[in-house]
Amino acid sequence: MITLFQFPPAFNVPNVSPFCLKLETFLRLAGLEYQIKHVMDPRKGPKGKLPFITLDGKAVADTAIIMRTLQQYYEFDLDAGLDARGRGWAVSITRLCDEHLVPLLVYFRWLDEQGFRQVKDVMLRGVPAPLRPAVGVMLQRKIRGDLKGRGLLRHSREELLGFARDDLEALDGMLGDLPYFGGAQPCSADAATYGVLANLILSTLETPLNDMARSYERLVAYCDRMQARVWAS
Ligand SMILES: N[C@@H](CCC(=O)N[C@@H](CS)C(=O)NCC(=O)O)C(=O)O
Incomplete structure (x- = not known):
């Protein structure tokens, strides 16, 4: 189990x-x-x-x-339908999401004022109310350290948005007119892309990164398609 x-x-x-x-x-x-x-x-x-x-x-x-x-x-392989090139794409797309686009999402949620205003009460709802401000500061300090370690915080907010645009352009281009990143069927990379894109496109959070992601019509349609296929019941 x-x-x-x-x-x-x-x-x-x-x-x-x-x-x-x-x-x-x-x-x-x-x-x-x-x-x-x-x-x-x-x-x-x-x-x-x-x-x-x-x-x-x-x-x-x-x-x-x-x-x-x-x-x-x-004993199954979600990428069984992919050839060596397709498997390579799947790993690259997954890394792009996990190791680059997600840290940018974290920045715009936790370290940018507009995002933090929205996430702090929801994400800290398990913490007793009087302790929330201190825990919020502690979490922000930890996240700042993590993102500094990745080198992201050497860049301005506008430069980070520029990186995010590169990532979204790349995802949009790789999806093209295919229904899924795996082609006709979803593959492992679709799990990673949906994980981050749904959090940018379908989430009710309002940040500059969420707004940017919602401007990619094909990625919006992709999220709707994945939601209907995987999450409808
Ligand atoms: N490489 C890990 C990353 C998981 C991850 O970063 N999870 C976040 C939540 S989205 C977390 O638990 N962060 C807490 C921390 O970094 O201390 C995976 O693929 O599972």
Whole structure:
């Protein structure tokens, strides 16, 4: 039995965390049964991050490792329909989302004033109200450290938006007129792209990055298509 430990839904998307949404989308695409346990504190995970799963009682962390573990355990391959080039694209698209576009999303949620105003109460709802301002500052300090470590905070807000535009242009171009990043059928990269794009396009959050993502008509249509296919029930 798979138990998925993740944040609860918020902002009109099944998960406010692109990584949690990526993994649950993968589970649904694979047709695997799972139960969910909501957690608000990533430090409860074996690697200090969410999501993580338990598979027959054993904890596994990190979406890439979880996806690989499940594919080996249940003997399937979500990318079976892809040739070597397609597999290469799938890894590249996933890395673009996980390692670049998601950190930009984090910046515009947590460190940019407009985003932080909207996320702080929702994301800190598990924290007693009097402690929320101090915990908010603590989280912002941690996130600033993480994004500084990635080199992102050496750039101005406008330059970060420029990087985000490059990422969205790349995704829009790679999708082209295909229904999914996997082609006629979704592949593993669709889990990663939906995880972050739904959080930019379908989420009720208003940030300059969310606005920018919503200006890509094909990506908006893609999110609607994925939502109808994977999340309708
Ligand atoms: N590489 C990890 C990233 C997971 C991740 O960064 N999760 C975020 C939530 S979206 C988290 O738990 N952050 C807490 C932290 O970094 O301390 C994966 O693919 O699962």
